[in-house]
Amino acid sequence: MATATLDSEVLLDIRDLQVHFDVRRGTVRALEGVNFTIRKSKTLGVIGESGSGKSVTARAIMQLLAKNGSIVSGEMLYNRQRDDSGDSELIDIAQQPSDSQLMRDLRGGEIAMIFQEPMSSLTPVYTAGLHIGESIQLHLKPRQTVGDQMAKAIARQNRIPREEARQIAVEMLDKVGIPRPEERVVSYPHELSGGQRQRVMIAIALSCGPKLLIADEPTTALDVTTQAQINDLMLDLQEEFGMAIMYITHDLGVIAEMAEDIAVMYLGRIVEQGTTDAIFYNPQHPYTRALLRSIPRIGQTEGSRLEVIEGMVPDPFSIPTGCSFNNRCPDVMPGVCDARMPELLIAGDGQRAACLLHDPDTMQEVTRARVH
Amino acid sequence: MLSYIIRRVGYSVVMLVLVSFVGFVIIELPPGDFLTQLLTELEGRGDRSAEDRVTELRLRYGLDIPLLPRYVKWAANFVRGDFGESFALERPVREVIAQRFWLTCALAVASILLVWIAAIPIGVFSATNQYSIGDQIFTTISFIGLGVPGFLLALLLLFYVVQFTDVDILGLFSREYRDAPWSFAKFVDLLKHLWLPALIGSITGTAGLIRIMRGNLLDTLGQPFVESARARGLKSRTVTWKHAVRMAINPLIVILGSEALPGIIVGNALVATVLNLPTIGPEFVRALQRQDMYLAGTTLVFFTLILLVGNLLADLALAWLDPRIRLE
Numbered sequence A: 001m002a003t004a005t006l007d008s009e010v011l012l013d014i015r016d017l018q019v020h021f022d023v024r025r026g027t028v029r030a031l032e033g034v035n036f037t038i039r040k041s042k043t044l045g046v047i048g049e050s051g052s053g054k055s056v057t058a059r060a061i062m063q064l065l066a067k068n069g070s071i072v073s074g075e076m077l078y079n080r081q082r083d084d085s086g087d088s089e090l091i092d093i094a095q096q097p098s099d100s101q102l103m104r105d106l107r108g109g110e111i112a113m114i115f116q117e118p119m120s121s122l123t124p125v126y127t128a129g130l131h132i133g134e135s136i137q138l139h140l141k142p143r144q145t146v147g148d149q150m151a152k153a154i155a156r157q158n159r160i161p162r163e164e165a166r167q168i169a170v171e172m173l174d175k176v177g178i179p180r181p182e183e184r185v186v187s188y189p190h191e192l193s194g195g196q197r198q199r200v201m202i203a204i205a206l207s208c209g210p211k212l213l214i215a216d217e218p219t220t221a222l223d224v225t226t227q228a229q230i231n232d233l234m235l236d237l238q239e240e241f242g243m244a245i246m247y248i249t250h251d252l253g254v255i256a257e258m259a260e261d262i263a264v265m266y267l268g269r270i271v272e273q274g275t276t277d278a279i280f281y282n283p284q285h286p287y288t289r290a291l292l293r294s295i296p297r298i299g300q301t302e303g304s305r306l307e308v309i310e311g312m313v314p315d316p317f318s319i320p321t322g323c324s325f326n327n328r329c330p331d332v333m334p335g336v337c338d339a340r341m342p343e344l345l346i347a348g349d350g351q352r353a354a355c356l357l358h359d360p361d362t363m364q365e366v367t368r369a370r371v372h
Numbered sequence B: 001m002l003s004y005i006i007r008r009v010g011y012s013v014v015m016l017v018l019v020s021f022v023g024f025v026i027i028e029l030p031p032g033d034f035l036t037q038l039l040t041e042l043e044g045r046g047d048r049s050a051e052d053r054v055t056e057l058r059l060r061y062g063l064d065i066p067l068l069p070r071y072v073k074w075a076a077n078f079v080r081g082d083f084g085e086s087f088a089l090e091r092p093v094r095e096v097i098a099q100r101f102w103l104t105c106a107l108a109v110a111s112i113l114l115v116w117i118a119a120i121p122i123g124v125f126s127a128t129n130q131y132s133i134g135d136q137i138f139t140t141i142s143f144i145g146l147g148v149p150g151f152l153l154a155l156l157l158l159f160y161v162v163q164f165t166d167v168d169i170l171g172l173f174s175r176e177y178r179d180a181p182w183s184f185a186k187f188v189d190l191l192k193h194l195w196l197p198a199l200i201g202s203i204t205g206t207a208g209l210i211r212i213m214r215g216n217l218l219d220t221l222g223q224p225f226v227e228s229a230r231a232r233g234l235k236s237r238t239v240t241w242k243h244a245v246r247m248a249i250n251p252l253i254v255i256l257g258s259e260a261l262p263g264i265i266v267g268n269a270l271v272a273t274v275l276n277l278p279t280i281g282p283e284f285v286r287a288l289q290r291q292d293m294y295l296a297g298t299t300l301v302f303f304t305l306i307l308l309v310g311n312l313l314a315d316l317a318l319a320w321l322d323p324r325i326r327l328e
């Protein structure tokens, strides 16, 4: 079991997580050692090009990997706070079977997730209220009132009665900003707009008071105005409920607004993690810098071209040796970067970057070689 | 919802009128049909009772008036429950059909129940355990079931039973009950005989439905709402049945109404012929062979009626099950 301890402000610590998928052509090493931490009540933004493993990481945390995928090694240490006793225990999610009671309690109860496709994330034949109520009845336990026969019977069943669950559902719909929640609670998914559906998803996710909300590109499928509304809503609710958020996105502008911390992913690895300020104002990894240069900025000289990262993301079966970014890196050191694997090391303003430029041993060798 | 039902019933009535007209034309079509034969024969005899009978028949079937009014007359009779006469059996069509109708329905319901009880769980198992040994076994069996025609199965079974056992397999009743009036004992006897033809009749349907259920559920299991249901912490059994199967089953309702029900009633004529079952199917085939046109035409209209009612029930069931359809 996990002998490690966690800083009390850390909610989730991912250490050297490796996830592989079996496919016909062989093994896809989707995650090759992912390291990052999520702080309690803070937002971690996860960015990186398509295919870098952001969604796989999110699903690994939920123990919801596809059937052909498996967690090969690594730890996902979750700092579980017992609300009643105030004690905390450390759970290594990587060790928990997907269908175990513990995992099912965590999923939806303490770690909730919202997805990219609000249009099809609700079962079409069930109402919004049923979805929320289902989650509430599954995770929330009724409070026992001494002496009340009815309450005792319910507590023995250990389920919140349906009518009360519906009441909570209405409150939640109200909280996520759905007008006339009393009516909307019996609406079917097709009667709601995309933005409303994502609000319902958020209501479901937050109805059980999770400690962590994983949002995997929650606004990608929505129009720009709705995107902003949903993001604002998440910030407001974070203030109210105090949950941490793991926010996966391609939108660096949104990340700058929402996140306290940022993790940059490339080909199944975290190449840099640090505070938002550190990442934006003093990026240490060449990939992060390239990513930041690729966004348009207000005041940019008209006609000056947006920089794109040179080359293509290599396909999962031909990942370069050494640092996996070396074939596209503007600062590549031939003979060094393709031979050695960089580790995450402290660099810049206290962030951690996985680049040999920040590895003192390597740099010493490089300088010595140049001198000779 | 109400207007939807009314509209659907309206369409069905129009459809029924069209088909009944076709059925009527079929009745009239063959030049050497039973009625003309009978008339020539009676006229040839020339005696008084024959002459009376000829006039009666002419009047009853309106042979002196043009096609359209004749159709109206026939249709009016039909609605009143007078379906004409089976010349070959020398009994009113109504009697012939009534006798066989309920047994046909009993057999169809039994077959459909068997199909669903077998196919849904197997299809769900196959999809949730895709590529497992069990899935592969069921897949193989269901492909064989789809490929082998029902009447061949019936023949093989018949051969086996007659050859190696002393079970009385032919028909739906034991000898002593065949002509006995209805009683509880007769009903029990019917149940004893019913399962076998129901089983044979359901094999092809089961095989097909397993394939459809497996495919539908595999599609559904890949949908985002299934993943988000799992992300809510539901047990995988709940996710499968409450969310995935519940969605995957909707298209099957349509198949049940538009194919399975009529298919089992009509399509199993061959099986029923082989097993000598007192159902409508074999009688229809015989009526066609003998050009017993009133029996054939009436049966045809009844088949259509069953088809339309089946479709209607399926549509209503679907509208009840799927809120997205209710809206239209």
Ligand SMILES: Nc1ncnc2c1ncn2[C@@H]1O[C@H](COP(=O)(O)OP(=O)(O)OP(=O)(O)O)[C@@H](O)[C@H]1O
Residues within 6 Å of the ligand: A021, A022, A023, A028, A030, A048, A049, A050, A051, A052, A053, A054, A055, A056, A057, A066, A068, A069, A316
């Ligand atoms: N079930 C699977 N079988 C095989 N490979 C998979 C599977 N799921 C994910 N992968 C692979 O894992 C890698 C990471 O995928 P992932 O979906 O995490 O990317 P992502 O960073 O979320 O990209 P995007 O920004 O496009 O959402 C990809 O190479 C993908 O092909």
Ligand SMILES: [Mg+2]
Residues within 6 Å of the ligand: A054, A055, A056, A216
């Ligand atoms: Mg993704």
